[in-house]
Amino acid sequence: MNAPHTPLLQADALSVSLSGTPILDSLSLSFAPGGVYALCGPNGCGKSTLLRSLAGLIAPSAGEVRLAGEPLAAMPARARAKRLALLAQSHTQPPGLSVAELVACGRFAHGGFNHRLNADDRQAIERALALTGLAELAGRELSTLSGGQRQRAWLAMALAQGGEVLLLDEPTTYLDVHHQLEMLSTVRGLNREHGLTVVWVLHDLNQAAAFSDELLLMKAGRLRARGTPDEIMRPELLKEVFDVDMWRLPDSHPPVCLPRYRTEAAWQPSA
Template identity: 50%
Template sequence: MSAPDGGPSGAPAASRLRAEGATLGYGETVIARDLDFAVADGAVTSVIGPNGCGKSTLLRALGRLLRPRSGQVVLDGRPIQRTAPRDVARTVAVLPQSPLAPPGLTVGDLVMRGRHPHQSWYRQWSSTDAAAVTEALEMTGVADLADRPLERLSGGQRQRAWISMALAQGTDLLLLDEPTTYLDLAHQIEVLDLVRGLNRDHGRTVVMVLHDLNLAGRYSDLLVAMHDGEIRASGPPDEVLTPDLVADTFGLESKVVPDPVSGSPLVVPIGVRGAGG
């Protein structure tokens, strides 16, 4: 099933990054078929859905980490597979789930790695790179931690450091795969406040995979709901997070009420569909 490409419930037809009829998979396994999805420029979009539905697979394809079996991903009007990886990395930053770093790596060294796409044998480290790293550290609030090893940071600080590295790439498009995984609630809010600030204050377009429906509804301009490799719904949170959608996609009976703080849809679980009681 395809996501709508225009109108109030879908991403705009003119989009810098989009999947067109993309079939995605690993080895002999097909995860998603014929996906159409246009990233909404200037917005925060969250992809939601049960485990194994294709959320992370879609994100990997959008970031040129996975080649579609058929169809294509288009970046700035050109098939992304025809664009050199270094050129893609200057435009799209991808932060995978649970990224790893060598032991002893400091925050500053990590963020400097974000400038690798801008390096070459004829263009070495420059004042432009140094300024980009400084700006990224300041935007994420970790400038005072630049000399501290990653393993000595809290979960929220570590995630902000990784986001800082992605920002140092100097891209307008950020793809974040479950940026709140393994974080406690306070650190989840800390990271999502940062993401929203990067969008509102610095104009970053963000696509992220989230599991928590209520946080997705609060922090996103648009939601994309996936199930069994298909996009079942796409649009503003109050149009996507409905009791019927939650039941059909997650097998969960629920009530959806306004969040008393943000006014966004708040999913209140009742029970698993089909369970007795």
């Protein structure tokens, strides 16, 4: 087991270019076991590219990613998939697939596409369905589920891989606020109860602050700042990164920052 101070996942001087365009510029950061880390920043700053690089899906032009000290590039794809899982922004939904069949796809890392499910696989699938509250919907076709239920089904597939690191790229996209909070709470619960290390891209800063241990602010392919929600949710820092005037709600725990499109007076309690 990794010591608490030993990074589980880290990037060293990571640079990535896509179609000749530099996206990440000599980025170095690390993630300790059992933490929840939110990648935040304006559109186009490299958040999703960083996440895919951490998953080993994009080869860097310089630097490297290491998982538990081992270079990710040196790990076979199947071995890598047993250790970490990526939940992308959007998904291709095969027609006629049931929830249980989708979740079973998470076991491909353990035996390949022609692998016959064994007792360990079935146990992992049942566990993933239970953890995401989908056991009673296992036989339902994906297309009949609500957006929130479908997103939980994809999360269950990632959990079925059995890894120790979960990477999520905007997991609340297309969800209403109720299902956003449901998804965030589910993932945070998995972290607290099972020690899962989570790195997710979140656009809503207040949700990131409420559900994460640390926030990492990115700008133009570089890490601008990282720290606890209290350290990062400062109007002057957010103004520098997002170019938006912000105001921090007094005595808010976790911290809440709002754009200055209305005056502070509008938020003060009436006499």
